[in-house]
Amino acid sequence: GAVVSQHPSRVICKSGTSVKIECRSLDFQATTMFWYRQFPKKSLMLMATSNEGSKATYEQGVEKDKFLINHASLTLSTLTVTSAHPEDSSFYICSARVLEPQREALNIQYFGAGTRLSVL
Amino acid sequence: AQSVTQLDSQVPVFEEAPVELRCNYSSSVSVYLFWYVQYPNQGLQLLLKYLSGSTLVKGINGFEAEFNKSQTSFHLRKPSVHISDTAEYFCASLSGGYNKLIFGAGTRLAVHP
Numbered sequence: 001g002a003v004v005s006q007h008p009s010r011v012i013c014k015s016g017t018s019v020k021i022e023c024r025s026l027d028f029q030a031t032t033m034f035w036y037r038q039f040p041k042k043s044l045m046l047m048a049t050s051n052e053g054s055k056a057t058y059e060q061g062v063e064k065d066k067f068l069i070n071h072a073s074l075t076l077s078t079l080t081v082t083s084a085h086p087e088d089s090s091f092y093i094c095s096a097r098v099l100e101p102q103r104e105a106l107n108i109q110y111f112g113a114g115t116r117l118s119v120l
Numbered sequence: 121a122q123s124v125t126q127l128d129s130q131v132p133v134f135e136e137a138p139v140e141l142r143c144n145y146s147s148s149v150s151v152y153l154f155w156y157v158q159y160p161n162q163g164l165q166l167l168l169k170y171l172s173g174s175t176l177v178k179g180i181n182g183f184e185a186e187f188n189k190s191q192t193s194f195h196l197r198k199p200s201v202h203i204s205d206t207a208e209y210f211c212a213s214l215s216g217g218y219n220k221l222i223f224g225a226g227t228r229l230a231v232h233p
Contacts (some may be wrong), residue, residue, distance in 0.1 A: 049129070
């Protein structure tokens with residue numbers, strides 16, 4: 001099956017610093033990756049859609065200058081939380097969509113294990 | 121707008137009992153539906169999917185779901201649960217443009233001995 005690796009699994013940082021989270025598709029190529037945020041005991045909120053070689057598409061209400069997304073290759077997307085503050089503390093999850101010639105396979109997202117960000 | 125509703129926020133059940141987690145969707149176009157499971161402090165794992173074909177879909181870990189177009193439902197079932205099934209379960213559908221997953225609020229399945 002398709003494997004998505006997310007790193008780090010947990011990060012603690014001081015307020016004002018920047019944190020980078022990596023999302024890698026290990027055994028497939030992904031032209032599209034997605035970044036979600038999940039609050040405790042809540043569902044996933046889509047933050048942005050990351051497309052290889054182009055600018056990310058952000059959802060309404062998500063600050064693009066705050067959450068920088070880079071998708072430089074078909075297997076790697078990064079999310080950088082800039083000048084992090086305690087309110088940015090959350091569980092961040094990425095997913096990757098399989099790149100296959102078959103239409104049905106295009107619609108399946110595989111998820112990373114998530115990153116727990118704690119900003120002090 | 122497309123939406124997914126999970127009717128139960130929590131479902132407690134005893135071990136080896138059957139369970140049904142309910143999911144209803146709203147969409148006026150072709151529907152692709154998914155069930156994901158999330159264990160504590162982990163990402164989401166795909167349990168099963170309905171893309172087309174047979175309305176009864178079998179997934180991993182003994183779960184199955186039935187797509188019911190007339191009732192706009194995609195309920196998840198398992199005939200006999202284990203303690204290890206305790207987790208959060210999310211129902212999701214693809215948006216009309218097939219680009220975004222729309223998630224339900226999640227159902228917490230708690231299996232008791």
